[in-house]
Amino acid sequence: MKTSTLIRSLALAPLIVLAAPAAMAADKAAQQSARARFEHDSAVCNSGRSNQDRATCMQEARAALAASQGGRLPEADPSLARNATKRCAALPIDDRKDCEARMQGQGTTSGSAAAGGIYRELVTRTIGPAEPAASGVAPDDLERK
Incomplete structure (x- = not known):
């Protein structure tokens, strides 16, 4: 043994x-x-x-x-993240994705609870459709023809 x-x-x-x-x-x-x-x-x-x-x-x-x-x-309480996500659920679908990104820390945050609120800002740049190429003809010229 x-x-x-x-x-x-x-x-x-x-x-x-x-x-x-x-x-x-x-x-x-x-x-x-x-x-x-x-x-x-x-x-x-x-x-x-x-x-x-x-x-x-x-x-x-x-x-x-x-x-x-x-x-x-x-450890961090996981219910805090769930509560932040729940606040975003009340928003329209188009705004919800941006709200969730702000709650996850994306963007900038300013203010405080003592000052009356926390301001979270997330700037999302989107590129719109391309403008049609100019034809070289002025709108007034089109009316005269």
């Missing part, structure tokens, strides 16, 4: 050694992502675009960074 346990343990040892760098790389990537999110949140706080005063905003950003680094930050 003891020999088979020892053999199994020795067989698993290389797998554990090989898995350690991958786990450390994933942890480092998560820390970099948390740091990048903190930098973004700090920029929002300092620009005045949050719906909180600067001190509260920075306190929340630091708390989120600490929670993320400790593995205590929850």
Whole structure:
């Protein structure tokens, strides 16, 4: 019995050694992502675009960074994206596609809840049909003939 346990343990040892760098790389990537999110949140706080005063905003950003680094930050709630899409469902079909694109972050966003609303703008350029080529005849000339 003891020999088979020892053999199994020795067989698993290389797998554990090989898995350690991958786990450390994933942890480092998560820390970099948390740091990048903190930098973004700090920029929002300092620009005045949050719906909180600067001190509260920075306190929340630091708390989120600490929670993320400790593995205590929850994943994003998928119901938020569903709710944004539901708001677009009330629009006519022609407008719905643009609304959904704005809700997914395309375009520009300005304003805040504290200022009374968030303005999302998406500019879509479409090319219309080509104008007919000029015939070289003025409209007045056509009437005289």
